[in-house]
Amino acid sequence: LLDLNTANVEDAMRLVVDAVTGCRFEVTDPASEEVVLTKILQVLLSCMRSEASVVLSNQHVCTIVTTCFRIVQQATAKGELLQRMAAHTMRELVRCVFSHLPKAGNVDQALVDGNRSMKSEMGGLDIDYNFLARQLNNGNANSEYDQLPAIGLGAGAIDEDGAGDGKEAQPYHLPLMTDPYGIPCMVEIFHFLCSLLNGLDDFGIGPGSNALAIDEDAPLFALGLINSAIELGGASFVRHSRLLNLIQDELFRNLILFGLSPSPLILSMVCSVVLNLYHHLRMELKLQIEAFFCCVILRLAQSSNGASYRQQEVAMEALVDFCRQKTFMVEMYANFDCDITCSNVFE
Numbered sequence: 201l202l203d204l205n206t207a208n209v210e211d212a213m214r215l216v217v218d219a220v221t222g223c224r225f226e227v228t229d230p231a232s233e234e235v236v237l238t239k240i241l242q243v244l245l246s247c248m249r250s251e252a253s254v255v256l257s258n259q260h261v262c263t264i265v266t267t268c269f270r271i272v273q274q275a276t277a278k279g280e281l282l283q284r285m286a287a288h289t290m291r292e293l294v295r296c297v298f299s300h301l302p303k304a305g306n307v308d309q310a311l312v313d314g315n316r317s318m319k320s321e322m323g324g325l326d327i328d329y330n331f332l333a334r335q336l337n338n339g340n341a342n343s344e345y346d347q348l349p350a351i352g353l354g355a356g357a358i359d360e361d362g363a364g365d366g367k368e369a370q371p372y373h374l375p376l377m378t379d380p381y382g383i384p385c386m387v388e389i390f391h392f393l394c395s396l397l398n399g400l401d402d403f404g405i406g407p408g409s410n411a412l413a414i415d416e417d418a419p420l421f422a423l424g425l426i427n428s429a430i431e432l433g434g435a436s437f438v439r440h441s442r443l444l445n446l447i448q449d450e451l452f453r454n455l456i457l458f459g460l461s462p463s464p465l466i467l468s469m470v471c472s473v474v475l476n477l478y479h480h481l482r483m484e485l486k487l488q489i490e491a492f493f494c495c496v497i498l499r500l501a502q503s504s505n506g507a508s509y510r511q512q513e514v515a516m517e518a519l520v521d522f523c524r525q526k527t528f529m530v531e532m533y534a535n536f537d538c539d540i541t542c543s544n545v546f547e
Contacts, residue, residue: 202252210255217247217260221267234282237271241289244268248296258385259377265293265389272421287421294425297381297389301433304382304440387442390429394446396422397454416463423458423469426451430476438484447477452488459496464510467500471518478522482531490536493545 202209220243227233244264247253256264272286377384397419430437437443459470474492477485500507500515507515522528533546 202250204252204254206252209252213247213250213252213255214257214260216243217256217264220244220247221263230278234279237275237278237282238285241268241271241285245289245292245296248293253296254380256381257378258381258388261297261381261385262377262388265290265297265392268293269392290421291425291428294389294393294428295432297386298429298432300382301386301440302436304386304436383440383442386433387440387446390426390443390446391450393422393425393429394450394454396425397451397458416465419458419461419466420469423466423473427469427473427476430473430480434480437481444481444484447481448485448488452485452492456492456495459492460500462508462511464514467511467514468518471497471514471521475518475521478528479525486535486542490542490545494543498545 202212206212220240223240225236244267247256248261248264253261268286268290271282272290275283275286433443437447455470455474458466461467461470474489478489482489497515497519499505500511501519503512529546536542536545537547
């Protein structure tokens with residue numbers, strides 16, 4: 201019903217998003233509740249898929265994504281159909297947002313305050329990214345759907361020198377968040393996705409971890425979303441320093457840590473993400489790629505380091521995938537072995 205030629209389309213789209221993300225209803229029947237939540241997901245996804253989505257503000261797009269994520273969290277305690285629907289919607293929202301990255305203008309100069317951290321409101325209290333990751337991992341024990349908070353961006357900021365450390369600075373006004381959506385909301389969403397991997401202790405990853413004790417769903421879900429964003433954004437990440445900084449610092453730190461997970465599934469997904477990053481952004485990730493190969497791939501591929509047979513198998517498969525890239529071997533030799541400041545990765 202709504203397109204760019206519709207009168208007052210900006211107001212209409214924003215009113216729809218505000219109404220859906222701010223709705224409240226009393227739960228009387230679990231089955232009916234899941235139907236309502238499914239309808240909410242459908243409406244939010246339709247808003248983002250519409251050609252009129254370009255009139256939504258950065259704030260509204262972030263609100264859509266975080267509202268969907270809250271339903272993903274709560275769906276862990278509900279039926280499988282709602283769980284799958286919520287996860288699928290989250291993946292599609294990420295794809296919708298980052299498919300616009302190649303067409304987005306460069307607003308780095310306008311983002312003078314650096315990156316910002318995405319916050320949500322729960323009962324009047326702010327919750328941070330790590331809390332969201334823990335909730336995704338642990339599920340929501342509340343059997344009632346008390347409320348669907350109107351989740352928006354907090355006014356927190358991240359110092360430019362510490363773009364990837366997740367530390368919050370003093371609040372400040374964000375006028376860019378009311379502009380039609382683009383790089384500001386993509387920075388927020390990508391930071392949010394990277395931060396879902398921060399709760400390593402909650403995922404049980406460590407030298408003495410038991411593979412059977414690790415909940416794979418949460419990190420696999422987060423890595424899948426990140427992989428989709430990278431596939432859609434591609435080489436366009438290079439044009440936006442805030443996004444590139446997130447990849448170079450926070451994302452790669454977590455990829456290396458999760459690469460040492462005893463779970464073959466997590467290791468395989470980490471390798472897929474790194475392969476995508478190599479394909480699109482290798483010119484900007486020399487040090488990160490060196491660290492990943494030395495600390496993860498080459499380490500796991502050798503049985504002398506105590507890696508399991510499945511880990512070695514995944515590492516070797518990943519190495520084969522990299523070697524299939526036409527210039528990979530030459531680049532490894534030229535960029536690392538021929539550089540006295542780097543390790544002999546090719547050798």
